[in-house]
Amino acid sequence: MQFNMSTASCLLTVLFLLLSVVGFCHGGVTSSYVRKAEGSSDLPKEAFPPPPGFNAPEQVHITQGDRGGRGVIISWVTPLMRHPNFVPYWAAEGKLKNYKLTAPAKITSYRYFNYTSGYIHHATIKRLEYDTKYFYEIGIGVCARLFHFRTPPKVGPDVPYTFGIMGDLGQTINSNETLEHYISNPTAQTMLFAGDLSYADDHPYHDNERWDTWGRFIEKSAAYQPWIWTAGNHELDFAPEIQEYVPFKPYMNRYHVPYRSSQSTSPLWYSIKRASAHIIVLSSYSAYGKYTPQYTWLKQELTKVNRAETPWLIVLLHSPWYNSNNYHFMEGESMRVAFESWFVESKVDIVLAGHVHAYERSERISNVRYNITDGLSTPIKDQSAPIYITIGDGGNIEGIANSFTDPQPSYSAFREASFGHATLAIKNRTHAHYTWHRNQDSNAVAADSLWLYNRHYYPVEELSH
Numbered sequence: 349m350q351f352n353m354s355t356a357s358c359l360l361t362v363l364f365l366l367l368s369v370v371g372f373c374h375g376g377v378t379s380s381y382v383r384k385a386e387g388s389s390d391l392p393k394e395a396f397p398p399p400p401g402f403n404a405p406e407q408v409h410i411t412q413g414d415r416g417g418r419g420v421i422i423s424w425v426t427p428l429m430r431h432p433n434f435v436p437y438w439a440a441e442g443k444l445k446n447y448k449l450t451a452p453a454k455i456t457s458y459r460y461f462n463y464t465s466g467y468i469h470h471a472t473i474k475r476l477e478y479d480t481k482y483f484y485e486i487g488i489g490v491c492a493r494l495f496h497f498r499t500p501p502k503v504g505p506d507v508p509y510t511f512g513i514m515g516d517l518g519q520t521i522n523s524n525e526t527l528e529h530y531i532s533n534p535t536a537q538t539m540l541f542a543g544d545l546s547y548a549d550d551h552p553y554h555d556n557e558r559w560d561t562w563g564r565f566i567e568k569s570a571a572y573q574p575w576i577w578t579a580g581n582h583e584l585d586f587a588p589e590i591q592e593y594v595p596f597k598p599y600m601n602r603y604h605v606p607y608r609s610s611q612s613t614s615p616l617w618y619s620i621k622r623a624s625a626h627i628i629v630l631s632s633y634s635a636y637g638k639y640t641p642q643y644t645w646l647k648q649e650l651t652k653v654n655r656a657e658t659p660w661l662i663v664l665l666h667s668p669w670y671n672s673n674n675y676h677f678m679e680g681e682s683m684r685v686a687f688e689s690w691f692v693e694s695k696v697d698i699v700l701a702g703h704v705h706a707y708e709r710s711e712r713i714s715n716v717r718y719n720i721t722d723g724l725s726t727p728i729k730d731q732s733a734p735i736y737i738t739i740g741d742g743g744n745i746e747g748i749a750n751s752f753t754d755p756q757p758s759y760s761a762f763r764e765a766s767f768g769h770a771t772l773a774i775k776n777r778t779h780a781h782y783t784w785h786r787n788q789d790s791n792a793v794a795a796d797s798l799w800l801y802n803r804h805y806y807p808v809e810e811l812s813h
């Protein structure tokens with residue numbers, strides 16, 4: 349007989365491949381990989397020791413310090429004394445190489461229940477050279493600590509730039525895997541962080557020492573490249589039962605952002621321009637109804653976006669608008685109703701959210717036709733709409749969100765209950781390559797990837813994989 353077993357299995361394989369390709373084209377993908385659901389506890393505080401030396405500066409982190417990328421805010425904590433509260437910095441290259449300048453810092457500190465913070469320093473440096481490596485040093489003598497960063501290229505329409513994306517990080521063994529995986533991925537130049545930082549509030553009395561351990565934890569990345577901050581629900585630290593009535597108190601003391609340079613009146617919503625991207629950060633946990641400060645600001649802000657200068661329009665917020673996980677289902681709905689039509693009119697390219705501890709990517713869809721009498725409440729394909737990414741898969745103490753709605757709704761293109769991070773590599777005004785990297789894979793592997801086409805310059809439908 350000619351038709352032997354290996355031919356049969358070969359045919360079966362071909363059939364299987366065909367079927368899986370067909371499956372890809374006609375609907376969303378729910379990856380079968382599911383990580384164990386129970387959360388890992390936070391690593392012991394001793395896993396995040398302070399640097400050696402008396403009053404040594406710790407928890408060093410940087411973020412963009414102005415509108416266009418020539419500024420940086422350098423932040424650090426000194427545990428016992430107010431000094432040093434200045435930071436020497438110098439270019440490592442270029443015509444001002446090794447020319448030392450010093451920036452002073454503003455000091456803040458706060459009390460939370462029975463915790464007293466160290467001295468929290470924020471030094472804003474402006475008018476740096478574009479696309480230049482800088483060194484900076486915090487501390488004196490034996491405690492001096494040397495760091496470096498690179499400023500972005502001048503804002504412009506075809507400037508290539510790669511962003512990292514992460515959310516809901518926490519400080520568990522999974523968080524450490526995510527962060528290490530991200531750091532070992534050499535391409536990303538700036539972190540877009542979608543909110544929920546330390547998860548200190550999951551500890552008794554919101555143990556604010558967990559804010560300190562988290563600051564030490566992320567330093568190995570955040571001292572060397574800017575992390576662009578978004579506030580999540582775990583930044584609220586609103587706890588009337590222990591007489592803590594001021595929302596966002598630890599977060600706003602520790603993580604400063606350049607909100608004034610985008611005419612915002614609150615650090616919880618602001619925007620920056622970096623390379624070829626205009627990045628808008630919103631707060632899911634501040635008022636956004638009509639006439640509120642955030643609403644008024646966003647309306648103005650969208651009129652200022654200049655696609656000729658920054659073709660890529662990216663929005664960061666914490667609570668996703670499109671989420672087909674049973675965890676936090678529809679929590680982002682009221683904000684979606686408030687702002688979705690603006691995002692479609694403005695042709696936002698991508699919206700990054702966290703909150704749900706899994707990964708999900710949407711199709712380009714919108715649901716803006718609906719009114720209370722027309723019944724048109726199903727999202728439809730819309731090439732003016734953003735792609736929505738939920739990337740709350742940093743690996744925090746609360747574990748994975750492994751309960752997706754079944755069947756997968758048509759707006760959901762890909763979803764998986766794994767931990768990981770993503771990168772968005774902007775190539776020019778039309779093309780950006782997006783990849784999601786789960787922790788269990790090596791760096792070269794992208795479990796989800798997509799060529800994104802710019803909504804302003806090339807509003808063509810993207811193809812998954």
Ligand SMILES: *[C@@H]1O[C@H](CO)[C@@H](O)[C@H](O)[C@H]1NC(C)=O
Pocket residue numbers: 391395396524525528
């Ligand atoms: C995080 O992971 C790295 C690399 O595996 C390891 O060297 C480091 O000790 C871990 N950190 C903690 C706090 O466990």
Ligand SMILES: *[C@@H]1O[C@H](CO)[C@@H](O)[C@H](O)[C@H]1NC(C)=O
Pocket residue numbers: 462463553
């Ligand atoms: C704060 O109070 C809690 C509960 O009484 C206690 O366990 C903890 O040790 C206290 N921390 C400080 C820094 O006093």
Ligand SMILES: *[C@@H]1O[C@H](CO)[C@@H](O)[C@H](O)[C@H]1NC(C)=O
Pocket residue numbers: 719720721722
């Ligand atoms: C709601 O939709 C219906 C059908 O499209 C339309 O006739 C009606 O004017 C809409 N109502 C409002 C308040 O926009």
Ligand SMILES: *[C@@H]1O[C@H](CO)[C@@H](O)[C@H](O)[C@H]1NC(C)=O
Pocket residue numbers: 775776777778779
């Ligand atoms: C933009 O980048 C994409 C991907 O690298 C490339 O295929 C395309 O030719 C570029 N466009 C221009 C105008 O260079």
Ligand SMILES: [Fe+2]
Pocket residue numbers: 516544580581582666702703704
């Ligand atoms: Fe959250």
